Amino acid sequence: xxxxxxxxxxxxxxxxxxxxxxxxxxxxxxxxxxxxxxxxxxxxxxxxxxxxxxxxxxxxxxxxxxxxxxxxxxxxxxxxxxxxxxxxxxxxxxxxxxxxxxxxxxxxxxxxxxxxxxxxxxxxxxxxxxxxxxxxxxxxxxxxxxxxxxxxxxxxxxxxxxxxxxxxxxxxxxxxxxxxxxxxxxxxxxxxxxxxxxxxxxxxxxxxxxxxxxxxxxxxxxxxxxxxxxxxxxxxxxxxxxxxxxxxxxxxxxxxxxxxxxxxxxxxxxxxxxxxxx
Numbered sequence: 001x002x003x004x005x006x007x008x009x010x011x012x013x014x015x016x017x018x019x020x021x022x023x024x025x026x027x028x029x030x031x032x033x034x035x036x037x038x039x040x041x042x043x044x045x046x047x048x049x050x051x052x053x054x055x056x057x058x059x060x061x062x063x064x065x066x067x068x069x070x071x072x073x074x075x076x077x078x079x080x081x082x083x084x085x086x087x088x089x090x091x092x093x094x095x096x097x098x099x100x101x102x103x104x105x106x107x108x109x110x111x112x113x114x115x116x117x118x119x120x121x122x123x124x125x126x127x128x129x130x131x132x133x134x135x136x137x138x139x140x141x142x143x144x145x146x147x148x149x150x151x152x153x154x155x156x157x158x159x160x161x162x163x164x165x166x167x168x169x170x171x172x173x174x175x176x177x178x179x180x181x182x183x184x185x186x187x188x189x190x191x192x193x194x195x196x197x198x199x200x201x202x203x204x205x206x207x208x209x210x211x212x213x214x215x216x217x218x219x220x221x222x223x224x225x226x227x228x229x230x231x232x233x234x235x236x237x238x239x240x241x242x243x244x245x246x247x248x249x250x251x252x253x254x255x256x257x258x259x260x261x262x263x264x265x266x267x268x269x270x271x272x273x274x275x276x277x278x
Contacts, residue, residue: 001028002093002159003074007066008084009037012046013130014208015084019052027094030080033073035066062177068170071162079165082157087135087206089115089142095203096159106161108196109189111153112203115142121154122147126206138206147201151251152243155182157205160189167192174228180221183233187225190240195250197241227274231267239263 004022008015015034022032034054036043047054055069063083071079078100082088092112099110115138117125122145127133168188175181186197225233237243239254254260 001030001076001097002078002080003031003033003071003076003162004080004082005033005035005067005070005074006082006084007035007037007063007070008039008043009060010039010041010043011084012041012043015043016046017087017130017133018082018084019050021086021088025088025090025092027091028097030093031074031076033070034084035070037061037066060177064171064173064176064178064181068173071165071170074162077162078159079162080157080159082205083207085208086114086157087133087138087208088157089204089206090139092157092203092205095200099198099200099203100159103196106163107189107192107194108160108164108198109153109186109194110159110196111155111199112157112205113147113150113199113201114154114207115204116207116209118209122204124206127208129208133206133208142204149201149247150199150243151197151245151247152237152241153186153197153199157203164189164192164194172228175219175221175224177218178221179218180225180233183236184221184225184228186241187229187236195252197251198247223274226267226271230271231264232270235263235267 006018019032022030032052034047034052036047036054036056037060039056044056053073055073057065067081096110113121115122115124117128124138124141124145126138168185171181172184175184222233239260242251
């Protein structure tokens with residue numbers, strides 16, 4: 001069905017939960033490909049023992065390289081991007097597939113919804129780390145919570161076609177190790193004509209909140225995005241993706257009203273400030 005791509009960086013305890021959830025909670029059979037950064041915690045040995053397909057970087061190459069390298073090994077037409085600190089909830093793939101059947105072309109970006117142990121999209125505290133994780137509570141309480149489909153996306157978990165992935169060249173590695181690469185990928189899709197950016201309220205993962213990113217200092221993704229595109233991530237999400245509004249269908253070009261031009265002016269001032277003083 002899908003090729004599920006999971007980067008990991010010395011995070012074996014979370015990776016085990018992630019892979020176990022994919023095995024238990026998937027309706028369909030999927031190709032799972034892990035990209036291992038370093039793997040000095042026994043990750044490589046574990047994956048070999050369990051016969052998972054994986055790619056490898058001796059040093060921490062970040063998520064951009066991880067996604068790109070693992071996708072090269074994929075054999076399916078559709079790719080799911082995830083992280084090792086995500087627990088995939090029951091029927092996640094069924095909901096993705098049902099949505100996929102409604103789409104008539106290969107240019108879309110669909111995400112699930114993150115469930116997190118703090119005030120966010122769906123707030124449900126089932127543990128802030130792998131030692132505290134209460135799977136029984138999650139499976140019992142989560143179905144009681146309603147959450148509508150929304151405009152824009154939560155980045156991951158996400159579903160894209162390999163055709164769209166190849167057309168935009170995957171993730172841009174100038175954002176390595178990764179911050180800012182998700183909105184950049186979305187903007188590249190936008191520039192190729194993609195107008196379906198949709199978050200599915202019923203497709204859910206429990207997210208331990210950046211456990212996969214916590215070990216290293218990260219890049220200034222907001223700065224790189226502004227230098228590359230001349231607008232801020234916040235501006236892109238608000239005026240292009242209309243992030244977090246209830247989903248009403250394909251997006252149109254931004255509504256170029258006074259707010260748009262004031263926001264664009266602020267972006268340009270920030271852009272020229274960077275050019276002059278950086």
